[in-house]
Amino acid sequence: MVEVLGKEEHGGMKAEKREVRGARWLAAVPEDEYVLKGNSACAGCTAMIALRYALKASRATGRKTLLLVGACCMVVCEGVYPNTAYNVPTLDTAFACTASMASGVEAALKSFGRRDVNVIAFAGDGGTVDIGIQALSGAVERGHNFLYVCYDNEAYCNTGMQRSGATPLCARTTTTPSGKREKKKDVPRIIAAHDIPYVATVCPSYPMDLYEKFKKALSIEGPKYIHVLTPCPVSWRFPTSKGIEMGKLAVRTGMWTLYEVEHGVFRLSAPSRRVVLNGDVLPVEKYLRAQGRFNGITDEEVERIQKIVYQELERLKEATARRRLW
């Protein structure tokens, strides 16, 4: 972790200062692993980094963890009966209803008078943005005390990369061979519009930011939503070792923005402040051409995406000024 930060090339902070901070931070993260070795994740899976640190953050709150896992890569990563790689009590859920099964879990704990459990639901983008959105919307509208995490590899990657509502424009998937024609559905904004206490976007490439946001979320009562961009080497088609780099490119190009909406107040996170406010943004082409899922993308399409990114950055600038996401 410290090494990667040491390789910082761009912007604002001195490398050595960051290194020190990184080490101190790392020392504070619980050492216990809740995602055990021998799990079935793909080599280079960034989603597992998110899960690992989410569970560590949960541990750091001093409360117990009840994990729900939707029908997604995370379930496959768990392993096969009679083994499981997750060292916390886990309920695997059906596809459409991770959030409603979580609602039931939360209600049961409430009825038992237990206030010492972090209920954390993990689901993929398909299970959140598409088939799961009804249950998610209902659960947060009802105000259940739980954290919902959408890990977003921008397709139904578990089943071979079919397009989801979270797939970005022009991405090639098995069901959009010539590129998706629609924009990415902005679910964090939709959930923020439910006026819940905490919404955040994160990426495992920024582990400190991710960990702190998980910890913060778990310290808040009520429904919380965290959306994680998890670059998938297999589906996005880039080298196994480049997962962290890809996440950084996503943030640096403005294709993914790190922010929080805490009790309605919008706030960009440090890595995205540079991009949005200081104009320190890399051309999207760097990001798109680095991934096989954009193979065949035309210059016009790249331009179109670039324009959309600039528009989004403008919108985020305004949002920052107003301190409101919409």
Add this chain to the structure above:
Amino acid sequence: MREMQEEVVFVTGNEAVARAVKLAKPNVIAAYPITPQTEIVEVLARYVESGELRSEYIHVESEHSAMAACIGAASMGARVFTATAAHGFLYMCEMIFWASIARLPIVMANVNRALAPGWNIWAELKDAMAHRDAGWIQFYTASIQEAYDTTLMAFRVAEDRRVMLPTMVNLEGFVLSHVMQPLRLVDEAAYDEFLPPVRIPHALNFERPHTLGTLISPEHNFLVQYDNNKCMRAADDVIAETEREFEKITGRRYRAVMKYRCEDAETLVIAMGTLAREAEVACDSLRDKGEKIGVLRLRQLRPFPKAFAEEVKRLPAERFIIIDRAYSSGYGGILAEEVKARLYDLGIIKEVKSIIAGLGGQDVPHEALEKLFMDKQGGETWYGV
């Protein structure tokens, strides 16, 4: 004049079910409204809001989520309840199957209603009968008292360690859900003794973390199903035992198979739900005219009761008339086909007449049933066609 004491009230079938649920004190109720069940969740909401019933009440946003929430809560060891009908049942279908495989003792009231398109909100049994393979214990009730009593027994049956399976109590839309009849209540203290505290052995806990529902390979999956079936069959005896215990505290006698004038009957009418009761009225009329006819009402479709075979073997009837309020297109009346299969198992190849009546809430008067029973022609007859 009879005083309206607390022990006997005059309520609808829906309210009767809600009163039973109140006695059972579930930890969690998942509620989504659908005609003709809505009053159940409305009455429960009143109980919860007034403090009479201390349950967590989740206003789920769909029936699929209702069953999902029940599964979530039961996975933590909670006693749960939900209610649905027709399209709600169908919408939650994925999770209906899930609940059984997950071995969770969820209790659900299903108010039987016909399926669309062509919105028809009246009584038909297809919603539940078409899912007799889902691995739920299924009861079909024929009076408000029975709906109440069966709901009370359902919690105990479902949570029995030898069973640990979800259980549904069916009551027909409008003819039972909305009709008002006198209801004898069960004393709360007596019921508290009858229903032990819920204990779900495989519920998630924090002392020894484990996972529910992980991947399972072809080497293991069939063993889970084998186990499930073993317990479903064991449920037959557990249900009988529960019914006998219930009789001790209430004086009301329920069996898997309820007989009416069958001992010397030459013709047996086999039916479920309110049509079986209407058939009893027809039966009385025919008896007055000298016909030796009786009615065998099935209270329990799953597990298919052993008692059915025992009774049929023992009784002298040579002719069987089966009334169906649900039809399997291209095949036959669902109950008729189940019964015929059982009769075959018993080596009984008898004359079987299948009557299809009451679909989509079609009104079936006892006079019409009389005529149908007396029509000696066998095969399949659709009332009204």
Add this chain to the structure above:
Amino acid sequence: MVWSVSAKEAASESDAVRAGTRRVIEIRLHSRGGQGGVTAAKMLAVAAFLEGKYSTASSFYGAERRGAPTVSFTRISDHEIRKYSQIRRPDCVIVMDPTVIDAVDVTEGLKPGGKLLINTENNIDADKFEDYEVYTVNATKISLDFDLKVAGAPVLNVPIVGAVAKMGIVRLDAVRGAILKMFPNEKNVAAAEVAYKMAAML
């Protein structure tokens, strides 16, 4: 209306059912949606229940549009009632809204000599209903006199059940008990008692 069609089909004389020990009194109420016909049926059933009988009350549930003709049913017996089908051969018919008579054959299936109660302010043409024992009561007026209104419309069911007591189907004290149980209000009881006094056989 389903019942009016199949009543003709199945109206064979089944006297064996009528005779014998299992006698069921069947009452059909005609009203318009929003007038409280279902409630009247329930009130009658509760009254019979308070007398120690077994009773059931139900309605034909269709699209319950305000103002549409609607039917409700009450059955009363000394024994558990096992009939769930609609009432085709009522012993008593109650017409809560006289304008329904133009839309629907209210006496369909009514046994000869059966009782008929009509809420009306005019005199009824007795010839039309000569086969039956006809009672009339001006339930609307009684309701308005007692200022019994819901959503601006007069509450008819309370005076109607008072009138039914006059017909000997349920006792007046049972009617009082039912009203106090369902809508405890002295005005309601008074209205029912006035209707009982005013109801008269033609």
